[in-house]
Amino acid sequence: MTERLYYDNAYLTEFDGVVEKVSVRNGKRIAALNRSAFYPTSGGQPFDTGMLNGARVTDVFVDADGEVWHEIDGELSVGDRVHGKIDWARRFDHMQQHGGEHMIAGAVYALTGGMTIGLHLGAETSSIDVEFADGTTHADDALIRRIEDYVNIRIQQDHPVRCWFPDADELARLPLRKAPTVKEHVRIVAMGDFEMVACGGTHPSSTGQIGLVKIVSAAPARGKLRLTFVCGMRAYQDYRANYDAAWAAANALSTRPEKLAETVLSLQNRLKEAEHALNALRREKILSDAHSWVERAAHTQEGHLLITEHVDGDMAALKDAASAIIREPNRIALLAAGTGEKCSLLFARSDDVDIHMGKLLADAVKPLGGKGGGRPDFAQGSGPAETLEAAKKML
Numbered sequence: 001m002t003e004r005l006y007y008d009n010a011y012l013t014e015f016d017g018v019v020e021k022v023s024v025r026n027g028k029r030i031a032a033l034n035r036s037a038f039y040p041t042s043g044g045q046p047f048d049t050g051m052l053n054g055a056r057v058t059d060v061f062v063d064a065d066g067e068v069w070h071e072i073d074g075e076l077s078v079g080d081r082v083h084g085k086i087d088w089a090r091r092f093d094h095m096q097q098h099g100g101e102h103m104i105a106g107a108v109y110a111l112t113g114g115m116t117i118g119l120h121l122g123a124e125t126s127s128i129d130v131e132f133a134d135g136t137t138h139a140d141d142a143l144i145r146r147i148e149d150y151v152n153i154r155i156q157q158d159h160p161v162r163c164w165f166p167d168a169d170e171l172a173r174l175p176l177r178k179a180p181t182v183k184e185h186v187r188i189v190a191m192g193d194f195e196m197v198a199c200g201g202t203h204p205s206s207t208g209q210i211g212l213v214k215i216v217s218a219a220p221a222r223g224k225l226r227l228t229f230v231c232g233m234r235a236y237q238d239y240r241a242n243y244d245a246a247w248a249a250a251n252a253l254s255t256r257p258e259k260l261a262e263t264v265l266s267l268q269n270r271l272k273e274a275e276h277a278l279n280a281l282r283r284e285k286i287l288s289d290a291h292s293w294v295e296r297a298a299h300t301q302e303g304h305l306l307i308t309e310h311v312d313g314d315m316a317a318l319k320d321a322a323s324a325i326i327r328e329p330n331r332i333a334l335l336a337a338g339t340g341e342k343c344s345l346l347f348a349r350s351d352d353v354d355i356h357m358g359k360l361l362a363d364a365v366k367p368l369g370g371k372g373g374g375r376p377d378f379a380q381g382s383g384p385a386e387t388l389e390a391a392k393k394m395l
C-alpha cells in the first residue's frame with residue numbers, strides 16, 4: 001500500500017520511490033509506488049500533477065483498496081526507482097482553497113450552527129453546501145459579511161494548522177465540529193482553537209498562508225445554501241479583476257467606483273425619458289403623415305379608399321397611424337414598418353368596410369414566407385414589405 005507522504009508534510013514537493021505495480025486504465029499507463037507525495041482526487045480536492053522521472057503525471061486516483069495510482073504519459077516498470085516532483089503552484093492553490101473551506105465551514109458552524117457538506121474545489125471557484133436546522137436556503141448580505149469577517153480576522157491572526165492521527169482515546173475526547181465518516185486511521189486537522197474536523201486533504205501549515213477568503217455567491221441549491229468562494233491568489237486576482245472592471249466603467253462615466261450604481265441608475269432614468277420623448281415625437285410625425293397618405297391614397301374596385309404605406313417606426317406607431325386613418329368611414333390601411341423579411345405588418349379597415357383583414361393578411365403574407373392574421377377589422381403579422389403590393393392586388 002502506498003505510503004502517503006503528504007499526510008506528514010504537505011510541503012514536500014520532491015521524493016524518491018519505487019514502482020510496485022503497473023497497469024493500464026482507459027488506454028493510459030498507470031503506476032503505483034511504495035511511497036508518493038502526489039495527492040489523489042478525494043474529499044473534493046483534485047489530484048496533483050507533476051513528473052515521475054521523465055513521465056508527466058496526468059491524473060492521480062485511489063482504487064477501492066486504497067492504493068494510490070498515477071496516470072503517466074511515459075513508461076515505467078515494476079522495480080524502477082523514480083524521482084517524483086509535484087507541480088507546486090497547483091498544489092499550493094488547492095491547499096489555499098481547501099484551508100479556506102475549513103475556515104468558512106468553521107465560521108458557519110460557530111455563527112449559525114449550520115452544517116457544511118460536500119466541498120467542490122473547481123478550476124475557478126470552490127463551493128460548499130450548508131444545511132441549516134430550520135431548512136433555510138438563503139443567507140442575507142449581513143450574515144455573509146459576518147462569515148467573511150470571522151474567517152479573514154483569523155487568517156490575519158495566523159493561527160497554526162495541525163494535522164495528525166490521534167489514537168482512539170484521544171479521538172474520543174476531541175471537540176470535532178462533526179463526526180468522522182471513517183472509523184480507522186482518522187486524520188484530524190485543527191486550525192488554531194476554533195476549528196477541528198477529520199480530513200485527509202492537504203492544508204497550509206498556518207491560516208495566514210490562506211491569504212484572503214471572499215464568498216462570491218450564496219444561493220439555494222438542492223434544498224441547501226451553496227456558498228461559492230475564492231481563497232489566496234484566486235481572491236487577490238478576483239479583487240484585481242473587479243477593481244479594473246469597476247475603474248474602467250467609472251472612467252467611462254467620469255465618476256468613481258463608489259458612485260457607479262448611482263450614476264448608472266440616473267443614466268437609465270434619463271435614457272427612459274429620452275426613449276419616451278422620442279416615441280412621442282415619432283407618433284406625432286406618423287399622425288401628421290397620415291393626412292398626406294390619405295391625400296395620395298388609391299381606390300379599390302369597390303370604391304374604398306386604400307392607404308398603402310411603408311412607415312418609419314414600430315408596431316406601436318403602426319397602431320396609432322391605423323387607428324387615426326380608420327376613424328373615418330370607407331377606408332382600408334395596409335401598413336408596414338421596418339426592413340427585410342420581417343417587417344411589422346398591420347392591416348386595418350373602417351367599420352363599414354366588409355373585407356376580412358385577418359384573412360387578407362394571411363393570404364398575402366404566407367406565399368412570401370411571412371406570417372400573420374387576426375380579426376375581420378384588424379390584423380397584424382410579420383413578413384417582407386412586398387406583402388402590401390400582394391394584398392393590394394387581391395382587393
Ligand SMILES: [Zn+2]
Binds near residue numbers: 189
Ligand atoms: Zn481538509
